[in-house]
Amino acid sequence: MGYLMLLVLRVVLCVSMFMMFHFACLSSHLCHSQDSSALLHFKTQFIFNPSFFEYSDECSHVYPKMNTWENGTDCCSWMGVTCNSVSGHVIGLDLSCGALVGNMDPNSTLFHLTHLQTLSLAFNSFNYSPLSSQFGRFVSLTHLNLSHCEFIGEIPSQISHLSKLQSLDLSSFYHGLMWEETTLMRLLQNTTYLREIVLDETDMSSIVPTTNPLSFIANLSSTLVTLSLFYTRIRGSLTNDILCLPNLQHLILSKNELSLHLSELSCTTSLSVLDLSNCGIQGPISSSFSNLTYLTSLNLAYNQLNGSIPSSLSNLQHLIHLDLSSNEFSGQIPNVFDRLTNLQSLGLSDNNFQRKLPSSLFALTQLSTLYCSYNEIEGPLPDKVAFLNLTQLYLQGNLLNGTIPEWVLSLKSLRYLDLSNNRFRGHISEITSYSLKYLDMCNNELQGNFPESIFHLVNLTDLCLSSDNWSGIVHFALFSKLQNLEYLYLSGCTSLLLKSETSVNHTFSNLKTLQLLSSNITGWLEFSGKFPNLYYLELSSNSLQGKVPEWIHGMDSLTYLNLSHNNVTLMDHFPWYRLEYLDLSFNSMADDISSFFCNATFLEGINLSHNKFTGIFPQCLVNGSLLKDLDLQMNKLHGTLPDTFPDLLTLNLNGNNFKGLLPKSLSNCSILMDLDLGNNQFEDTFPNWLQYISNLEILVLRGNKLYGQISNLESENIFPNLIIFDISCNNFSGSLPKAYIQNFRAMKIVDDVQSSLSYIGTNWYPSGYDISMVATIKRVSLTFTKIPKAFVIMDLSENKFEGEIPDVIGELHRLKSLNLSYNNLIGPIPHSLGNLTNLESLDLSSNMLDGNIPAELTNLNSLEVLNLSNNHLEGSIPQGKQFDTFSNDSYEGNIGLCGLPLSIQCNNVPLQQCPSSEAKDKFGFGWKPVAIGYACGMVLGIGLGYCVFSIGKPEWLVVLFGGKRTKRRSRGNRRRARTTLFQLFVVM
Known part of the structure; x- marks a missing residue:
């Protein structure tokens, strides 16, 4: 009996080992031969080109996934391929961020993979091929991602055949894909399992707004969790029934033309992310927003919302991100932040907020980013704050005054700090925020010496210290300690010494932009620094004399050079190389201009006005030239x-x-x-x-x-x-x-939107190009260095x-x-x-x-x-x-x-x-009508403008002209400036 049992056990063990070996063999050769052949043929249609995606934020890395696809190997082991464990058919294909470049042919063998359940081709380049109707053959698909594939044309109606879809992403580049209303409606009717719809930048402009196209959202399946229609050109009204979808958590409708028709919400909503930025929404904030108590992110930026911020927003105690920037809110920011204890980022920039910042704002221990720039916030900053994790602080373009508190310059986590264009005064204290990458204190009323600690901020990439009251000798060579520095702006130095006290050649390895204005620069001819990557150099209004020195001549990477408003007499033979813009206006140069530029291949802008150049018009400028702007006046x-x-x-x-x-x-x-x-x-x-x-x-x-x-x-x-x-x-x-x-x-x-302080010019260059002109008044020539658009x-x-x-x-x-x-x-x-x-x-x-x-x-x-x-x-x-x-x-x-x-x-x-x-x-009197007014007025106006730019808004000017100032606006702003330049003009 024992022997029999032993024999049975041996048989069972052998069978088990055979079965294990059999299934092991099966599992190592699962791939269906037809699918393997289809994938290998599909591979031959594309090349791997990572340069197409090197600037993509979504693809921080690209992967040559198809490099692992080799004939004779199991396709189920290939990167990006998933197979059914029983049938061996390919059911999943993920080639996202694969840097594939080529045409998507309607006859592609990709469409032979009829068992696919998940397919992602996101972030590849299919050379603006039409989106093939063959995608409708994948009737088993639950997840389809064709975002940013450079498909173009009308979205085929066959896309609505994918009735099992749970996730669909067709996000496009620049409205390359277009919807017909019937196709979209049929898709939404047939796909009853959808949880995620992302159709960003597809074109829905053909959908007629008479019946409110957004109403289809309210009729979607109750399973919907995410809906993103960023910049689809859809128009309509946002109503209560949309926000009341039972499972909707993420609703993104930004950059469309919408209106709000909300009453008090009576439903229980699960919405956590709501983005209605840049939708043209007008009026005050609806009180219904305060009932969206599960919100973690609310973005209402870039609209025309007005009035004040309702205190009921404090009900949104789960908020992590709140952005109300670029609206028309006014009054004082309410003191409601004591209940918003989870807030990490807050955007209030570019409104008309006034008076002081509320005290509860400075008690937010989780806050990491604060944008409150370009308002009319006044008063000093508090002496103490509760910020523990603040990384970004933007307060530029306000009326803040007093001294800069020590905490501002000692936050250990702070990386970006912008206090420019305010009225801060006094000295800069020692800076111990060693994580700083961006520091802008330009155009305040600061004075004294630069603190020695500035030269210890080794992580700095951007530094702006322009003012009118710096004292002492500034040794420019010290900035070479900041080897990560890319952008440096200085002005108003009593003495800026370029020449080094030693014979050491200082190298500014990463510096790209250098602007030294309105300073008493000494030693510019003897300076021996090296700038291997500098492309922008501006040394205007510094009383520089003599010829352009060798260290400037040696900048092979230079594309922009501005030496205007000096006393430069000689350019010598400049090695133009890549130079695209040259401004030598208002100097004392008397060269023969005839062949001055003949080795300048890439120059697009030339301003040599108000010099003493002689000769005939340089013929070489018009022979195969890239020239766009040429000013040789006077x-x-x-x-x-x-x-x-x-x-x-x-x-x-x-x-x-x-x-x-x-x-x-x-x-x-x-x-x-x-x-x-x-x-x-x-x-x-x-x-x-x-x-x-x-x-x-x-x-x-x-x-x-x-x-x-x-x-x-x-x-x-x-x-x-x-x-x-x-x-x-x-x-x-x-x-x-x-x-x-x-x-x-x-x-x-x-x-209706005329900015009195905007000027006629072009934007071909990093700092723009202001058009100037000369007018003759009573036989006297007057120079207008800028021409207002009015x-x-x-x-x-x-x-x-x-x-x-x-x-x-x-x-x-x-x-x-x-x-x-x-x-x-x-x-x-x-x-x-x-x-x-x-x-x-x-x-x-x-x-x-x-x-x-x-x-x-x-x-x-x-x-x-x-x-x-x-x-x-x-x-x-x-x-x-x-x-x-x-x-x-x-x-x-x-x-x-x-x-x-x-x-x-x-x-x-x-x-x-x-x-x-x-x-x-x-x-x-020639141009007496406006020119006399502009003659004195422009001098006064530009002078006042320079004062405002340099030192903030003077109080006497506020009193004189009503206290409203023209604010520098962010991109997309459409407001009228508050004052007209003509109010500054006087008549002789």
Whole structure:
């Protein structure tokens, strides 16, 4: 019996070992041969190219997964492949972040894998292939991720066949995938198990908003947990039934056009993440938000929400992230943070918050990020805080004052600190926040010496210390201790010593941007530092003299060089290499410009204005050039202009001695924005061939020898964006160019969002490019280094125009200045000029105008300068409003005028002889209307602006102009600036 039992046991053991071996063999060769073949063929259609994804945030690493796919091996062991343990069919394929590049063919063998249950091809590049209808064959799929695959075109209707889907991600690049309404609705009806829908940046704009497309969300399955429709262009209303879906936890609708129609929520909601940022939502915060008590993240940034923050938000005690930035909230930030003890990040930037920060804010022990920049927060910071984990603190662009507390500079975890553009004063204390990477204290009222501890912050990558009151000697070489430093901005140093006290060559290994402004720089010629990676160098306004030193010449990586507003006399032979922008304006350079740039291959912007350059226009600039902006105004150049020009944005040659014909090749500059050829010796007719350059905003031809009539061309698109039109001081004749005037569309439309401190310029360069111009006032040239966008003028003075003033001028509602003086105009002053309510100056002097002064001109409440002298006007002078401020000079030389301010009473007008021709010379002031105001005003305005930029908002300026300041706005901001630059302008 024992032997029998032993025999049975041996048989069982052998069978067991056989079965184990059999299944081991099966498990090592599970892959179905057809699936293996399909995968190997699929592999041949693509290449591995990690460079396509090196800047992807989602793929911190890319994996060459298909490198493990080899013929003769089990496909179930391949990276990214999952097989069914019984059948051997491939049921899972994950090639996300695989850096695959190639076309997705509809006949691809991928679609032979009909047993797939999960498929992810996310973050690969399928070369903008259409999204194939063959994906609808995967009827067993529960998870499909095709996000950011560079598919394009209409999403096929067959996608709705995937009825077992639990998770779907079709996120697109730049709306490459488009939905038809029927396809989307059919998908949502058929997929009753969906828990996650992510359709970010797919295009839903074709879905008609009449029935509120968002209503389909409320009809979705009760299983839905996550819905993300970021930037889908869907439009509609967010209602209670959407927020009341029983299992919905994550709802992301940001960057769409939505409205809120919420009443008090009576449901129990599980919503934890709600993102409605950048949706155009208006009005106050709905009280219903306070009932979403499970929220951990609430983002309402970049809307038009107003009013105050309701104290009921303190009910959201689970909040970890709260962002209310870039709205129109006002008043004091309520003291509600004592209940929000879990808060880790808080965004309140770019609103109109005032007064002090609430004390409960500084008691948040978990807070790691605080954004409260660009408001009107005032007062000092508290002496003590409870922050234990703060890593980012952004308070720039406020009215904070007092000294900087020690805790700000001693938080051990702090990495980003921005206190710029406030009113902090006093000395900077020692800094022991050694984790700091970003430190910006620019434009405060700080003074004294830099603390020695700054040079111990070895993790710094960005440092800004511009001010006006630094004292002592700053040894620039010390900054070389900060070997991680990439961006350095300094200004206002009493003495900035570049030359090292030793013979050691200091290397700034990682420095990319260096800006040293308005300091007393010494030793710049002898400096021996090395900057192997510097691409941006600005040393403007430093009284630097002599030639450009060798250490600048040796910067092979330099792309931007600005040495403007110094006394540089010689550039020598600069090795241009990669240089893209050069600004040597306002110096004393007298080189022959003819071959100055001929080895400059990549220059896009050149500003050599206000120097003493000589020679002819450099032909090499226009031969295969990348040039976009060229400013050579106020030099001593001569000769004719070349026949060809590159596609320029700006060209300013004002104040030279160029002659000959205007180059017709400029008509090929399709993006031309600014053309200033004033004050030269050009002799030609009006350049009608420029009329179709739609981007042209500035056209200045004043002070040349141009002649003839300006043709009244029939067109509906003549100079549509022109806002500065100056053809004064020429020999033009005939009638005023009515056809042009009536098409000046940009002069007609008064923008509701005009920032008075925004300037005309381009954004091709790291710091932008400000357009400048020279205006002649009373034979005195004045330089405008920046042109406000509100500087809208038309000057046709000192020509030989005749006939009547056309009524259509009264449609140019945006005009600030109109000058038609010193012509041969006849007839009455048009009543339509009374419609120019933005007009600040009007000069119609020295013509032959007759009739009465229209009473409508008294509607011009902004009018500061009026000159109607030396005409044939008659009747009584209108009274009231601005007309009560004008003196006799505005009217003299008109024999028939009477009434104040003249001494002639209207009931007893003596006969007088017609004025002699000598009277025509009595008044002459070029651009007096706006230019006089801008002449003093621009100096004052820019000066005040510089003060605000440099030292914060001065209290006397706050009192003078009402306490509201123009704030620097973040991207996408659409608000009107609070003050107008013209309030700063004065009249001589």
